[in-house]
Amino acid sequence: MNSSALSLEQTPPLAVPLIFMLTAPFFAMLAALLAITHPEALSNRWEPAMIAMTHLLTLGFITMVMVGALQQLLPVLAGVQLSNPLCLSRVIYFGLATGTLVLCSGFLAMSPVLIGAGASLLGVTFLWLIARLLLAIIQSGASILVTRGMKLALFSFLVTMLLGLYLAAGYALPQVAMQRSLAALHIGWGLFGWVGLLVFTISYQVVPMFQVTPKYPDLMIRWLAVAIFSSLVLISFTRVTAFLPGGTGDLLVLAFECVIAAGFALYALMTIRLQQQRRRRVADVTMDYWRFGLTCLLLALMVIALAEGAVMSFPGIDLLIGTLMIVGFTMSLITGMLYKIIPFLVWLHLTNVIDISTRWQKKIPNMKKIVPDKHVRFQFRLHLIAVGLILISLLEKQWVHAAAITFLLSNLYLAFNLIRGAAVYVRVVKEAHHETR
Amino acid sequence: MSDCDFLDVSDYPAPEPLEMALEAIQQLQAGKFLHLHHRRYPRLLFEQLEKRGFDSDTRSGPDESCKVFIWKSGDKLAEAHALETAAGYQAWVE
Numbered sequence: 001m002n003s004s005a006l007s008l009e010q011t012p013p014l015a016v017p018l019i020f021m022l023t024a025p026f027f028a029m030l031a032a033l034l035a036i037t038h039p040e041a042l043s044n045r046w047e048p049a050m051i052a053m054t055h056l057l058t059l060g061f062i063t064m065v066m067v068g069a070l071q072q073l074l075p076v077l078a079g080v081q082l083s084n085p086l087c088l089s090r091v092i093y094f095g096l097a098t099g100t101l102v103l104c105s106g107f108l109a110m111s112p113v114l115i116g117a118g119a120s121l122l123g124v125t126f127l128w129l130i131a132r133l134l135l136a137i138i139q140s141g142a143s144i145l146v147t148r149g150m151k152l153a154l155f156s157f158l159v160t161m162l163l164g165l166y167l168a169a170g171y172a173l174p175q176v177a178m179q180r181s182l183a184a185l186h187i188g189w190g191l192f193g194w195v196g197l198l199v200f201t202i203s204y205q206v207v208p209m210f211q212v213t214p215k216y217p218d219l220m221i222r223w224l225a226v227a228i229f230s231s232l233v234l235i236s237f238t239r240v241t242a243f244l245p246g247g248t249g250d251l252l253v254l255a256f257e258c259v260i261a262a263g264f265a266l267y268a269l270m271t272i273r274l275q276q277q278r279r280r281r282v283a284d285v286t287m288d289y290w291r292f293g294l295t296c297l298l299l300a301l302m303v304i305a306l307a308e309g310a311v312m313s314f315p316g317i318d319l320l321i322g323t324l325m326i327v328g329f330t331m332s333l334i335t336g337m338l339y340k341i342i343p344f345l346v347w348l349h350l351t352n353v354i355d356i357s358t359r360w361q362k363k364i365p366n367m368k369k370i371v372p373d374k375h376v377r378f379q380f381r382l383h384l385i386a387v388g389l390i391l392i393s394l395l396e397k398q399w400v401h402a403a404a405i406t407f408l409l410s411n412l413y414l415a416f417n418l419i420r421g422a423a424v425y426v427r428v429v430k431e432a433h434h435e436t437r
Numbered sequence: 438m439s440d441c442d443f444l445d446v447s448d449y450p451a452p453e454p455l456e457m458a459l460e461a462i463q464q465l466q467a468g469k470f471l472h473l474h475h476r477r478y479p480r481l482l483f484e485q486l487e488k489r490g491f492d493s494d495t496r497s498g499p500d501e502s503c504k505v506f507i508w509k510s511g512d513k514l515a516e517a518h519a520l521e522t523a524a525g526y527q528a529w530v531e
Contacts, residue, residue, distance in 0.1 A: 279448045
């Protein structure tokens, strides 16, 4: 008897993760529309439209996909069972989608009421999600190699959310002073803690699984997340308490920032090295997404290092880093993952749903037919052009509209590809049931 | 005549190993078992085996590989051969 074997019947139905993943590109499209209607926002990260755009991408796209994926991948990859998965998903989806829209509308309109309402809804939603996921992980018998990074990512998510709530309170409540200095911590915990650690943890499973690479080193799996999480804690403590005299505190923060940068560089270089060692070197456009995403990560780390060393400085350098990290690195990796995860889930659920006694088991389409490669490749090219144009538009403002339109089209095509993949499931199930009646 | 069909799926990306294993067990003749060799623990395989009326024993192979010995439920001869071969490997521990 395999205690860590999995019953698909205990995982949420396919619609549950799919609704999150199919919704995400539309939030990216909204961000693009904002850039078209507010092109001046791309010159200053404190512009309300820029803050709205950032949260449309970080909450509406990145968190939306991650949360959807977690609800299916935790059971499938780690044997972690979620109780009442359907109820959990409905509540989280409503809270995340509505909260993000209300919050971003609040930023655009500079409305304290909307900002407060959006932040509150997101806060309650995320608190419940984090608690449920942590409980499920702790109660499971899953290996520490799988769960440690996941727990630290969820704690990072919690800190990001609490900092975000406090920052939102600065906008929404006159009694709360706006503390922009905390924004750097909010961004750090969000990008390097929540997103970064979750990307690492998922990579340790999906890269060997889908790309047939050797495993990541055990030492890295066990300790990288701990090193980064600890550094974030120590940076936050040093900054918030300011207990060390000025220069010493800055030096300590810089040291821990170097640890984080080194950790992310290690992840990028190790992943590239493993991919070079994969067993079957078949052309795969999702690998191109990964290579591009990891290159953007390394570029971002270089720019950060040069900026910290005062070697490089120009207005908008923080927007450059943000674009490379959010759009270049995170969105590229997530999109590459989506093009593997969605066909895999469609195939898996078809195998489960279609009666094995019927001939339709033989007609379950191959994964490559669920989202055809030529469509994925076309969308990848649009994504590359979009990222390039966005980077150019940070310096040359006349390119903003072209960049935004390309980004919009790229995400529209992504939505089209994912929807057609999901539609394969509906079509095959319908045809199989029709045949067996 | 060999009492075992051997299938190495370790060079294939998900879900091809699962597809190949399910196809191979349908071809199993009476008295024979499938010796499946994979680079990872095939978490999703076991529910499918149960649905199709097959039993299995999972062991550790060399270089952290995973070996699954599969036979049709009720085929005592295949079961005996499978367990005898499986006994030569250590129990699987995650």
